[in-house]
Amino acid sequence: MDNNKKRTDTVQDFSNTPDAGLAASxxxxxxxxxxxxxxxxxxxxxxxxxxxxxxASCLGNxxxxxxxxxxxxxxxxxxxxxxxxxxxxxxxxxxxxxTFFVGYCxxxxxxxxxxxxxxxxxxxxxxxxxxxxxxxxxxxxGLVPSYNSIGIFAPxxxxxxxxxxxxxxxxxxxxxxxxxxxxxxxxxxxxxxALVHAGVPAGIxxxxxxxxxxxxxxxxxxxxxxxxxxxxxxxxxxxxxxxxIRFQLAETPAFRSLQAEGKTAEAPVVEAVRKxxxxxxxxxxxxxxxxxxxxxxxxxxxTYCMTKLGMPRQVILNGVLxxxxxxxxxxPLFGALSDRIGRxxxxxxxxxxxxxxxxxxxxMLNTGDVTWICAALAMGLALGHGxxxxxxxxxxxxLFPARIRYSGLSLVQQIGPVLGGGISPIIATMLLTxxxxxxxxxxxxxxxxxxxxxxxxxxxxxRI
Numbered sequence: 486m487d488n489n490k491k492r493t494d495t496v497q498d499f500s501n502t503p504d505a506g507l508a509a510s511x512x513x514x515x516x517x518x519x520x521x522x523x524x525x526x527x528x529x530x531x532x533x534x535x536x537x538x539x540x541a542s543c544l545g546n547x548x549x550x551x552x553x554x555x556x557x558x559x560x561x562x563x564x565x566x567x568x569x570x571x572x573x574x575x576x577x578x579x580x581x582x583x584t585f586f587v588g589y590c591x592x593x594x595x596x597x598x599x600x601x602x603x604x605x606x607x608x609x610x611x612x613x614x615x616x617x618x619x620x621x622x623x624x625x626x627g628l629v630p631s632y633n634s635i636g637i638f639a640p641x642x643x644x645x646x647x648x649x650x651x652x653x654x655x656x657x658x659x660x661x662x663x664x665x666x667x668x669x670x671x672x673x674x675x676x677x678x679a680l681v682h683a684g685v686p687a688g689i690x691x692x693x694x695x696x697x698x699x700x701x702x703x704x705x706x707x708x709x710x711x712x713x714x715x716x717x718x719x720x721x722x723x724x725x726x727x728x729x730i731r732f733q734l735a736e737t738p739a740f741r742s743l744q745a746e747g748k749t750a751e752a753p754v755v756e757a758v759r760k761x762x763x764x765x766x767x768x769x770x771x772x773x774x775x776x777x778x779x780x781x782x783x784x785x786x787x788t789y790c791m792t793k794l795g796m797p798r799q800v801i802l803n804g805v806l807x808x809x810x811x812x813x814x815x816x817p818l819f820g821a822l823s824d825r826i827g828r829x830x831x832x833x834x835x836x837x838x839x840x841x842x843x844x845x846x847x848x849m850l851n852t853g854d855v856t857w858i859c860a861a862l863a864m865g866l867a868l869g870h871g872x873x874x875x876x877x878x879x880x881x882x883x884l885f886p887a888r889i890r891y892s893g894l895s896l897v898q899q900i901g902p903v904l905g906g907g908i909s910p911i912i913a914t915m916l917l918t919x920x921x922x923x924x925x926x927x928x929x930x931x932x933x934x935x936x937x938x939x940x941x942x943x944x945x946x947x948r949i
Contacts, residue, residue: 538668539677541730542661543684548727549616549657550688552623553650555716556588557784558692558805562798563713567631568640582784582910584644588651589907595655596895597754603660603891604753607744608667609736611891612660616731619653620724622646627717659895666882667737667890672824678878679820685874686809686816686866689783692716693806697799739887750888757885757893764884765896770940771832772881772901774933775873777909778839781930782808782846782865785910790850790858793917804858808866812874815867819875828880833941835872840934842869847923884944905933 560582568584595615603611626646632639661681669677695716700708743749750756758765783805790801823831842864849861885893909929916925 535669535673535677538734539665539680541734542665542681543687544730545612545616545727546657546661546681546684547688547691548684548723549619549654549661550685551691551723552619552688552720553588553654554685554689554783555623555692555696555720556626556647556650557780558689558696558787558802559713559717560584560784562696562787563709564643566709567713568629568643570632582914584640584647586907586911587644588647588654589903591648591651592655592899592902593896595652595657596659596899597655597892598652599656600659600757600892600895601752601754603656603663604889605749605751607736608660608664608740608891609731609734611656612664612734613728613731615653615656615660616724616727617653619650619657620720620727622649622653623717623720624724625649627714627720655895655899658898659891662878662882662894662898663891664734664737666879667739667887674879674882675820675823675828675876676817677820678882679816679818679823679875682820682874682878683813683816686812689809690806690813693802693809695719697802697806700798739890743888748888750892753889753892754896757889757896761885761889761893764944765893767940767944768881768884768897769901769904771937771944772877772897773905773940774836774839774937775870775877776902776906777904777933778865778930779870779874780906780909781913781926782862782870785913785926786850786862788910788914789917789923794851794853796853800855800858803855804862805866807859808862811863811867812871815871816875819872820879823876823879828876828883829941829944831876832873832880833938835869835876836934836938836941838872839865839869840931840938843927843930843934846930847927851923880944909933 564584599611599615602614623646626643629642629646630639662678665677665681666674696713699712699715703712740749787798787801787805790796791798819831819835846861846865849857852858881897882890882894884897912929913926916929917923919925
């Protein structure tokens with residue numbers, strides 16, 4: 486059977502039949518060939534060129550999340566001391582996590598701005614701008630003087646640059662994912678979208694390796710004085726690489742078809758909210774636990790082990806590093822599984838697994854044993870978060886038609902984390918400070934996992 490005609494009975498295209506000649510032309514970019522499914526009206530890129538698109542998007546995503554992940558790790562390791570000095574380490578961490586949250590609050594703004602821009606003028610143009618904003622913001626953070634040098638202006642500058650980071654990444658995700666989804670065949674969207682998502686844990690691994698390596702070759706005083714700045718400053722090199730890669734990508738066939746036919750949305754965000762409000766609301770609810778639990782594993786666990794258990798920084802960093810590296814491997818496997826058995830089954834299964842894992846996760850951390858700590862983080866990141874995140878890209882993208890896909894997906898993906906990953910380290914730290922035990926943190930983890938499972942159960946996507 487012709488692969489281009491598989492499952493065409495389940496596929497709809499809201500942009501009407503694309504112009505096949507237009508879809509085949511990728512002028513001034515990497516040349517790709519396209520396939521047209523006549524019955525479905527969908528233009529896709531062949532497998533060989535699809536791998537190039539996915540690889541380029543994954544690398545671009547990794548550069549973006551290197552910037553964002555670097556801030557997350559530095560928040561737990563450094564910023565509580567450098568920018569928010571306090572006699573109580575947990576109080577300093579709480580203040581640092583608030584600035585971490587500010588970045589999440591800015592993400593919906595970026596999603597709205599660049600969702601509109603990407604749906605109206607093109608995905609590729611929007612992605613070049615978002616990467617530039619993100620990279621320059623990260624580089625500038627490495628230049629901010631400490632609280633001891635300029636007082637209150639230090640955290641103010643940090644918050645301002647964090648806002649820039651949030652706006653950049655808010656516009657980045659939707660465009661990067663849509664770029665892959667609109668190039669891929671519907672029956673392989675799960676796999677290819679998960680490859681893009683692999684850039685996220687990879688982007689977390691890189692700053693951890695750099696920070697760990699730098700801290701291991703210098704004294705604590707030197708690391709806190711200037712060593713932590715090095716990964717922020719060298720991010721400008723990664724941004725240059727990412728921009729070069731982005732320039733090589735062609736615009737998606739679906740968008741070029743809409744543009745040629747004059748069918749791009751005039752107000753894509755408004756149209757998405759007006760016509761797809763239920764998908765947006767349920768998508769946001771489904772997103773809360775994915776992002777919230779990820780930051781429990783990758784961010785809060787670092788603070789917990791260092792401040793509550795008194796463990797060396799390197800031990801917990803190694804655990805997060807192993808877990809994130811394993812997640813890079815597991816994500817495409819779970820994405821491919823979602824292509825075979827359905828996105829929703831994989832998504833809900835991963836959320837329920839994390840609800841069951843919550844209490845054992847902290848029990849394993851509390852052993853203080855390196856093996857158990859690594860096992861806990863590997864289970865949380867690679868299996869729990871990996872299964873949910875592996876299915877999520879295609880699952881949420883298929884909620885919206887091409888003319889508003891960038892905007893609709895951005896609303897879900899950027900508002901959800903404000904209620905999930907943005908506040909989960911804050912809530913967990915407050916609960917730990919108030920009650921002195923992880924029991925309430927476990928209850929919080931279970932509650933958001935169940936909430937998101939219920940929303941995902943009601944969320945039905947079509948392969949459009």
